[in-house]
Amino acid sequence: MNADEDRTSKVVDTGEGAVITVGTFDGIHIGHQTVLDCVVKDAKRKFLKGIVLTFQTHPLQVLRPSEAPRLLTTLEEKVSLLTRFGIDGVEIIPFTPEFSRLSPVAFVRDYLSKKFQMVELVIGYDHGFGHGRQGSVAVLRSIADELGFQLVVVDPVKVDSQAVSSSRIREAIGRGDLDYTGRALGRPYSFLGRVVRGDGRGRDIGFPTANLALSGHDKLLPPDGVYAVQVELKGEAYAGMLHQGKRPPFERAARSIEVHLIDFEGDILNESLEVGYLKWIRPIERFVGPDELRAQLEKDREYARSTVRLR
The missing domain is CATH 3.40.50.620 (HUPs)
Known part of the structure; x- marks a missing residue:
């Protein structure tokens, strides 16, 4: 071993x-x-x-x-x-x-x-x-x-x-069916991620995000998009919104997984988070500038805040 x-x-x-x-x-x-x-x-x-x-x-x-x-x-x-x-x-x-x-x-x-x-x-x-x-x-x-x-x-x-089988759940995740997935798992589908250093651009527009590295390279993820999520950090649960995919607002081709914890402040670099998918909000979009992006993120945050029911 x-x-x-x-x-x-x-x-x-x-x-x-x-x-x-x-x-x-x-x-x-x-x-x-x-x-x-x-x-x-x-x-x-x-x-x-x-x-x-x-x-x-x-x-x-x-x-x-x-x-x-x-x-x-x-x-x-x-x-x-x-x-x-x-x-x-x-x-x-x-x-x-x-x-x-x-x-x-x-x-x-x-x-x-x-x-x-x-x-x-x-x-x-x-x-x-x-x-x-x-x-x-x-x-x-x-x-x-x-x-x-x-x-x-x-x-x-x-x-x-x-x-219920693992293969049926994989098929559901592949098509973004979080409802079936949650019922078959008995909980929201989730992943463990470690917070790594990002470029800080989310903080510059008032939406600091934790950039995440997954605990395994072969983890199955649902389709890219913006999601309402529940985040567990050190035994405490928070509402959040997750960006999964490319970052067109900043002309970056690389995919990223980053989460904004709603009503949270603090340094969580290198901490481990458990992120549970609750609801798909929208696809990844390109915005004209930071003001348009900020306006959309405010809508996303309010939707996530109203969607996530913390246990």
């Missing part, structure tokens, strides 16, 4: 045994959350540890890189979300070609049972792991009988009469 994994893993002693779930968990959507809830409740009831095993990278990034999707959650975001559900430990598995060739029996026997003293395995209805995803529910039932652990299969969770 490398230094990056050390910072994001939360591993605990499972000497008394563990209730385990394993998977990619991209997005931690409401289907995933049902699995996690089962892990936490069963672990508490049995006085065991609740453990999530997930992958350092999306398996397709190793197996078929050209087909690998943009991610709903970076590794840092995923671990942060997982720990919010009361999980006792998160183990990051480096997904390698060698690991992908493990049979379901070898993975369960040598990794889950021996390393983590697994008493119960909780999986989703469509789960499959091991070489070629051979570890189907039917195969896992047979392995559970052989090795003596309990297998719990969680039913699908549906939105608009369809089972």
Whole structure:
């Protein structure tokens, strides 16, 4: 395990045994959350540890890189979300070609049972792991009988009469459907970003912005535009408006992601922000001069202020 994994893993002693779930968990959507809830409740009831095993990278990034999707959650975001559900430990598995060739029996026997003293395995209805995803529910039932652990299969969770999945959420984000995305995730779609130094031009016209660097290069974002957002900074929530895309007012070709925190003053350089998309306001536009831009930004701010309901 490398230094990056050390910072994001939360591993605990499972000497008394563990209730385990394993998977990619991209997005931690409401289907995933049902699995996690089962892990936490069963672990508490049995006085065991609740453990999530997930992958350092999306398996397709190793197996078929050209087909690998943009991610709903970076590794840092995923671990942060997982720990919010009361999980006792998160183990990051480096997904390698060698690991992908493990049979379901070898993975369960040598990794889950021996390393983590697994008493119960909780999986989703469509789960499959091991070489070629051979570890189907039917195969896992047979392995559970052989090795003596309990297998719990969680039913699908549906939105608009369809089972929620990471791929459906990616499609919704791609078309800018924040309503479906929010219902499928159980929360606004968000990203983690670190505040980096900008050129200060927003401050010059009365709208200081925090320029953001994402926590992962393969993060999926909705279409470019101006959005009403909720921003979390050091445990406090703020209303904000987000610019995502090119900056035509300043003749800059480079894309930027920058957020204006409404009714906030202070230096937040190098701070980490969680930004949640709430509502699309408008596309990126070109303005004649700073006065026209300022007038539009004032309209955007009032719209965002009236849209964002802080928790």
